[in-house]
Amino acid sequence: MTMATPDDPSFSDLPSFTRATRITGVSGSRSGTVIATLRHVDEAGAAFIDRLVSVEAPGRSGEPAASSSLTGGASATLLAVGERGEVYFTRKDPSAEEKGDAVWMLPPRGEAREILRHRGGAESLAAAGGRLVLVLGLAPGADTAEDSDARLKARSDAKVSAVLHDDYPIRYWDHDLGPARRRLFTAPLPDLTGVDDAPLPLTPVDLPEAPAGVDQWDLGDVLPAPDGSLAVIAMKARTRIDTTSQTWAVTLNGSGGPRLLAADPAADMTPLAVSPDGTWALVDRELPPLPGQAAEDTLWRVDLATGERTRVASTFDDAVSEVAIGDDQSVWFCAPRRGRGGVYRAEADGTATLVTPDDECAYSSLTWSGGRLVALRSSIAQAPQVVFLDPGPADRRQAAVTGVPGLAPDLELPGELTEVAAQAQDGTPLRAWLALPDAEGPHPLVVFAHGGPWGTWNDWTWRWSPWPFVARGYAVLLPDPGISLGYGRAMTARGHDAIGDAPVSDIMALADAAVARPDIDASRQGFAGGSYGGYLANWTAGHAGTRFRCVVTHAGLWDVGAMATTTDNGSWYRWMTAPVDGGAPQARQWSPHRAAADIRVPMLVIHGDRDYRVPFAQALELWADLQRLSPQLGHRFLSFPDEGHWILKPGNAQVWYETFLAFLDTHLQGRVFDRPDLLG
Incomplete structure (x- = not known):
């Protein structure tokens, strides 16, 4: 950023600063589609609206990256980028209270259309192997999305807000937890042309049974394998008020039952990513803070067939945050670094190579797309921007980093x-x-x-x-x-x-x-x-x-x-x-x-x-x-x-x-x- 003149309004004008357009996220598919989320204020300046922007990577020969807006008007939240270049998102809907929350699909060519509406909300969605993998919130006692919708509609019509809890906690972060519980479904990919506009048929996926002695057993993150045959999931086990996560594999094609991949009574075992060939996953092992035990997380590679675990970057002496897996099975991760940050490549000998050694920035929202890494980069002195990182040959020790200018206004420091x-x-x-x-x-x-x-x-x-x-x-x-x-x-x-x-x-x-x-x-x-x-x-x-x-x-x-x-x-x-x-x-x-x-x-x-x-x-x-x-x-x-x-x-x-x-x-x-x- 450049230095500001004394009368520059970027930071001295608080109404403008607190309403400045900002980049809040970026995600991509392996095929190369990259979507950024831009947050800006509505016409009244009273609320933020998120819109999705398609970002084209810079050419290998040096031509600049380009971007184009995909959504406008109502605020949109990205769910996933599909295998065919389609984009799935939710959008704020004034009728949601009456009809439930909607999932929309924007095909590569054509207009966005609603593909699913559900009162419990779509917690997450992914597209893999020719199918959608969805996590929906279902009312207690409901076995199907239709039954859940009917129960939640009756609750809404009766103006009932009460919840009889038997789980813990009863609220989270900034909202009360309602009666809905997370359930896993699959569905066929929607038709891109819109000719077949029938409701998506949802097929429930069997989840693991709760282990003995567990007071509460809930579905967490869901990561499908690229071929859609299985999903690696987190199951949260609560005993009294202590919670740990286990990593399981569940089949999505009916070929077998759930399999435990990683569990530790003393730590959370949370899946982070599945390899492109669908044979292994990255799992985070996180020790909780206890007297005499500092919080600590380590990264592990887990074989999906055998459950065998191998420590990744075993000599790395700090916290590992977001991860990505390259097309060549290489492992990349973000980590803080003495008031800065960096992107690292995990090496076979247990070390990690910093591939962004020359900047003062930290990285987040790391993903692999189109043969390169995509991330957000920022620092104390620079607002987030979308960047592409070209890792080059395996023996290269520094990635070529290219920013995407113009997505949000630049701010001059005072x-x-x-x-x-x-x-x-x-x-x-x-x-x-x-x-x-x-x-x-x-x-x-x-x-x-x-x-x-x-x-x-x-x-x-x-x-x-x-x-x-x-x-x-x-x-x-x-x-x-x-x-x-x-x-x-x-x-x-x-x-x-x-x-x-x-x-x-x-x-x-x-x-x-x-x-x-x-x-x-x-x-x-x-x-x-x-x-x-x-x-x-x-x-x-x-x-x-x-x-x-x-x-x-x-x-x-x-x-x-x-x-x-x-x-x-x-x-x-x-x-x-x-x-x-x-x-x-x-x-x-x-x-x-x-x-x-x-x-x-x-x-x-x-x-x-x-x-x-x-x-x-x-x-x-x-x-x-x-x-x-x-x-x-x-x-x-x-x-x-x-x-x-x-x-x-x-x-x-x-x-x-x-x-x-x-x-x-x-x-x-x-x-x-x-x-x-x-x-x-």
């Missing part, structure tokens, strides 16, 4: 990005990004603590972008402390059993290094964070005295014990409440609410009422403690009744930034609080 280094108390080297205004300092400093807790500041974010703050004159520190990704497993384990210890002291060491610079004003510091970063903000508020003039906490953990029993993620309960090395649990040692009486600076509390990961009650308890113990400090509470863990609606995002900045301006710049116009 400052520059540099790095800060420090040393932890135990000698571990630390680093952080520092975003600086394009103006003479010294600048007030705001520290942004990342969430996760397994996270890193290495890619673009619209929700916690440092650049609107830089445009207002603030320097923003983006530290990666202990428990961060991209620095090896030893770094991820630092702070695991003491979430308020090493991560906090690491951030303070990096903040000390930042304020030692002549362009930073050490007397004007603020601290902010969301989710686990909100936990760190809450902990800092009660333990850092007046070092920071103010603290902003978004969706932050306040009472760790209460959080462990009310979150939608039951696997955290033992981690937070079990004794650590025979001593007190983290809920007792490292809960911020125990230092409520020691808070000496004003706090801005932000929370969404539909946040089921860090429940809204965490903010209510914090707010009550602040008003009970230190109301004279001038605390404020910004709540969003219709948002979850993330603030996603454009108007609410604008208010989020405006309130955050007004609070900083008051306490770091000495200005009168400027109440945002859209606040009631």
